[in-house]
Amino acid sequence: MKTRILGNSGLEVSVLGLGCMGLTFGYGPAADEQHAIALIRRAYELGVTFFDSAEAYSQGGNEILLGKAVQSFREKVVIATKFGFAEGDSSKGVNSRPERIRQVAENSLKYLKTDYIDLFYQHRVDPNVPIEDVAGTIQDLINEGKVRHWGLSEAGVDSIRRAHAVQPVAALQSEYSLFYREPEKNIIPLLKELGIGFVPFSPLGKGFLTGTINENTQFDPTDFRNVVPRFSQENRRANHILVDLVLEIAANNDATPAQISLAWLLAQKPWIVPIPGTTKIHRLEENMGGADIVLSENELNNIANALKDIEIVGARYPDHLQKRVGN
Numbered sequence: 001m002k003t004r005i006l007g008n009s010g011l012e013v014s015v016l017g018l019g020c021m022g023l024t025f026g027y028g029p030a031a032d033e034q035h036a037i038a039l040i041r042r043a044y045e046l047g048v049t050f051f052d053s054a055e056a057y058s059q060g061g062n063e064i065l066l067g068k069a070v071q072s073f074r075e076k077v078v079i080a081t082k083f084g085f086a087e088g089d090s091s092k093g094v095n096s097r098p099e100r101i102r103q104v105a106e107n108s109l110k111y112l113k114t115d116y117i118d119l120f121y122q123h124r125v126d127p128n129v130p131i132e133d134v135a136g137t138i139q140d141l142i143n144e145g146k147v148r149h150w151g152l153s154e155a156g157v158d159s160i161r162r163a164h165a166v167q168p169v170a171a172l173q174s175e176y177s178l179f180y181r182e183p184e185k186n187i188i189p190l191l192k193e194l195g196i197g198f199v200p201f202s203p204l205g206k207g208f209l210t211g212t213i214n215e216n217t218q219f220d221p222t223d224f225r226n227v228v229p230r231f232s233q234e235n236r237r238a239n240h241i242l243v244d245l246v247l248e249i250a251a252n253n254d255a256t257p258a259q260i261s262l263a264w265l266l267a268q269k270p271w272i273v274p275i276p277g278t279t280k281i282h283r284l285e286e287n288m289g290g291a292d293i294v295l296s297e298n299e300l301n302n303i304a305n306a307l308k309d310i311e312i313v314g315a316r317y318p319d320h321l322q323k324r325v326g327n
Contacts, residue, residue, distance in 0.1 A: 001047025001291055006197025007271050009170035011119065011149050013078050015266060015291050017050030018043045018284070019201055019277030020066055025057040028220030031279045033065060039281050040069035044077065046288045052173075052199070052275045053112075054082035054123060055104050056090045063111035071113055080173075080199075081108050082153060084123035094324065096126035098137040105146055121151040121173055125327040131159050135166035142167070151199070154325040157186050164194050171197040173275075174325075178242060178261055178307070179205030179230075180316055188269065203265050203274035204258050204287075206231070211243050211250075211257040230314035238313040245306050255293055258283075262290030267300055 001014045018040065024030040031039070040051065051070065053062045063081055070077055083104035086095040108117055120141070122134055141147040149170035152163060163169055172191060176183045177200060191198050206225055207213055215237040225231040230239065246257040253260065258276070265274045276287045295303075315322060 001049075001288070003049070004197075004271060004273050006149075006171045006199070006273065007191065008195030009149050009168070009197060011078065011170050011197070013050035013273055014048050015273060016048065016262065016288060017052055017078075017080075017199070017273055017275040018048050019052045019275040020062055021052070021054065021057045022277040022279055024062045024065060026224050027279070028223045030058070030061075033068075036065055036279070037069040039279070039284055040066065042281055043284055043288070044070070044073060046285065047291075048288065049077045050080070050273065050275065051077060052080045052201075054121075055088040055108060056082065056085045056123060059088040060107060060111045063108055067112040067114065074114055078118040079112060079114065080119035080121060080151070080171075081112065081117055082121040082123040083108075084121075084126065084153075090123075094124050094126040094128075096122055096129045096134050098129075098133060101134065101137045102141070105141055109146065116145060117147045119149045119151055119170060120147045121153045121171075122155070123153050124324045125152070125155050125159050127327060131163045132166050135163045139167040154327075156326040157190050159327060160187075160190060160194070160196070164196065169194070169196050171199050171273075173199040173201055175202045175316065176200035176265065176272075177203045177205045177209060178246065178264060178303075179208055179239075179312060181307070191271075192269070197271045197273065198269065200265055200272065200274045203276050204261055208236070208239070209243065209246055209257055209261040210283075211247055214240060227318050228314075228316065229318065230312070230316050232314060235314035242310050242312065245303070245310065249295075249299065249303065252299075253293060253295075255289070256286055258287055259290035259293050260295075262287060263293035263295050264300070264303060266291070267295050 023036040086092040138150040151171040153173040
């Protein structure tokens with residue numbers, strides 16, 4: 001698999017990474033541990049060198065799983081994890097006080113069975129802690145050799161600028177896909193200006209762009225898409241017009257909708273590295289095939305023109321979660 005460098009950081013990763021969240025958190029019951037380890041190792045066999053986790057994904061459980069899976073090839077991969085929630089629980093609000101950041105770093109090093117964190121993100125901006133204090137704490141951790149690069153997740157323009165001025169930010173991780181294109185307005189131009197890489201999560205629209213979800217799909221009771229307005233039955237029906245577009249392009253390229261969705265993201269900027277997640281090895285293999293598809297200029301222009309006439313219905317988060325993003 002080809003590689004990309006995240007902005008001006010010098011951090012080189014595979015063009016597609018693996019988002020590990022869904023293996024233990026967010027999309028229903030956790031995957032069997034041995035199956036999840038096998039999936040992570042299969043990703044590495046396919047050329048993936050970029051693995052994404054977080055303290056808040058099962059209070060360290062996701063990191064423990066990832067640490068076990070990559071232990072034999074740790075030095076050959078880039079591990080990203082995150083701090084920023086109180087007690088590592090996203091339901092308890094944010095906490096990025098310096099002492100908390102340090103505690104999470106120590107926990108993550110232990111859980112991941114590693115001496116350093118390649119990329120340490122602030123999971124959500126904490127309005128009660130100046131971003132300069134957060135950046136200063138990370139700078140200390142970098143000087144101590146415990147962290148190599150740092151990033152922000154779902155941060156707004158002002159926070160990114162202020163953080164970057166103290167300690168250069170390697171990457172921003174935020175949602176971006178054909179299903180959610182808001183970053184194109186202000187975020188992507190800023191990242192280009194500052195030389196910051198972009199790591200889109202949910203690059204397949206939380207599964208919607210795969211073409212396997214329709215208005216009749218029933219999610220597991222613990223699946224967080226049950227509370228996402230964009231995934232109401234009515235909105236899924238209305239938004240399927242986008243899936244129809246992707247299905248048409250996929251058919252013309254002898255590809256799948258997921259592969260086209262990832263190829264489209266990769267075509268947007270050379271410093272964008274999506275991190276699709278899955279619990280199924282055959283879906284992993286399918287997704288990684290998206291790295292080999294190059295959409296022509298004509299196809300990209302046709303997609304852009306078609307998107308002008310498609311209005312996505314429904315918010316991407318319920319109100320209480322929307323308040324945490326873009327700060």
